[in-house]
């Protein structure tokens with residue numbers, strides 16, 4: 725396995741076992757459900773905004789390790805960011821998992837999320853990895869609608 729692949733494996737295992745921000749925000753401003761029927765992944769994303777900043781973000785859910793670890797890593801990355809930056813990260817992450825070449829070091833930096841580049845080689849897994857991000861976009865667009873990757 726490549727060094728990159730190993731980093732990815734470790735990250736997924738770690739975040740699946742100990743998901744960050746895995747809780748409900750009772751005073752959430754926004755709560756959106758996301759569902760990936762292809763794999764049976766479900767997440768509920770909670771957001772509390774202060775002006776244009778993400779004051780708090782959390783999730784609950786169930787499903788495969790990739791979907792849950794991706795949600796965990798996403799909440800960790802976007803915590804405290806302004807919503808425009810979070811949207812820019814959505815675009816970048818989406819390109820990354822679709823196999824589009826991205827400059828991971830340009831602002832906003834993908835950081836650890838760059839490890840998901842390997843997902844592009846497994847089309848069935850792209851929806852698992854991007855479920856949390858699709859749900860985030862729906863939440864930020866203020867629609868608050870449930871999201872399905874299908």
Ligand code: ZN
Nearest residue numbers: 763765788852
């Ligand atoms: Zn999945």
